[in-house]
Amino acid sequence: MQVTVRLLGRRLLLAIPTVGLVSLGIFAIAAASPFDPLSAHLGADFQSATQSQREAVSDAYDLDQNWFEAWLHWWGHLVTGDFGWSSTRSQPVAQVIAERLPFTLGMASAALLSAAVISVILGAVVGMRRGGLVDRSVTALAAMLAATPPFVISLLLVSVFAVSLGAFPTSGARRPGDPYTVEGILTHAVLPYIALTVSMIPWLLLTMRSAVVEAVASDAVRAARARGISGWVLLRGHVVPVSVLPTLALLGTRLPELIAGAAIVETVFGWPGLAEALVDSAVALDFPLLAALAVGSAVLVLAGSALSDAAAVWIDPRIGMRA
Incomplete structure (x- = not known):
């Protein structure tokens, strides 16, 4: 337990400068973007807007300030609990997150x-039967799905x-004009969840x-079989406790893929989550x-990686991770 706590403490210390650098990079990359934030704020009125109107919008949203100053200004407000105003949603950022976080968190x-x-x-079942028909079939199917982008899977579903069978809704989390209900959300969530x-x-x-195949060939498992242990026992x-560790480690490292996949799936299905808002804010340069x-997202990835490593150390203290 002490090893696990120390590991989490070290990861927390590393996460603080990492998050700062990530936020700095976001503002720097956004400043170098070819998109004009003024055009994003004015929308269809950009061409017809007068110079005074453009200056008023620039002053209101601090569009003329240097990106580094904007970064410092953003952090200054953030430490006081002010997340800023979202121009794409016409709401405070904190309200946008509060409304959409449950949808993304629940789905993901x-x-x-x-x-x-x-x-x-x-994986345990097919690994114990390496080379058999089930193993070859499942492995081939997994390889095919790994090469298939999430939007292709979404469009196929x-x-x-939705279209051919009419069994599920095509988009959203409720029918137009209806309030959110548990039944409606669950019905609309089936396809994006799948x-x-x-x-x-x-x-x-x-x-x-792969981990199960390696464990089955190990001396420890051979010795267990020599003692008459087989099957489920x-x-x-002997096999799963060792084999699950690489899977736990992979869960932490694949969180960026989960976030990217969620963004694609939410966009295809119109799911009212944070991933959809992230895409819209990037296109419209909604900086806050x-x-x-x-x-x-960076905090989520860092936390997931730390927790997966901590779980691995807790299961097998012999690992002794130090960072």
């Missing part, structure tokens, strides 16, 4: 948990289950399968919302 958590459970179970889960399974499954007591979501 459910998909990640499902993908992990399916990958661990199926929409085409089959798309996001399927997009995360292949690498986790293949990692688990062998898998549960873009910076808040980008920094939040």
Whole structure:
């Protein structure tokens, strides 16, 4: 336990400058973008706007200040709890996050948990039967899915289950004009949930399968078999505890893929989550919302990586990770 706490403490110290550099990079890259933030703020009125109107908008949103000054200004407000104003949503950034975070968090958590459970179970099964028909079929299917972009999976699900069969809604989280309800959200969430889960399974499954194959060939498992241990007892007591560690480590490193996949899936299905808002803020150069979501994504990736490593150390203290 002490090793795990020390590991988390070191990761926290490393995360502070990392988050600062990520936020600095966001403002620097956005400043070098060919998009004109004034055009994004004025929208269709950009061409017809007078010089005084353009100056008024620039002053209101501090569009003329240097990007480094804008970064310092943003952090100065952030430490006081002021996340700024989102021009794309016409709402405070804190309100945008509060309204959309439950949709993204619920969808991503459910998909990640499902993908992990399916990958661990199926990877263990096919790994114990290496070279068999089931192993070859599952491995080939996983490789094919790994090469398929999430938007292709999403469009295929929409085409089959929403358009052709009419079994599920095509987009959103509620019917137009209706309030949000649990039944409506769950119904609309089925297809994006499946798309996001399927997009995360292949690498986790293949990692688990490889770890099981390696564990089965180890001296410890051979010795257990020599003592008459086999079947479920062998898998549960000797193979899975060792094989699940690489999968846990991969969960932390694949969080950026989860965020990118969520952005694509939410855009295709019109899911009202943060990933969709992140894409819109990047296109429209909505700096306060873009910076808040980008920094939040970085924090999520760092936290996920630290927690996955801490879980691995907790399961097997012999690992002894130091960073």
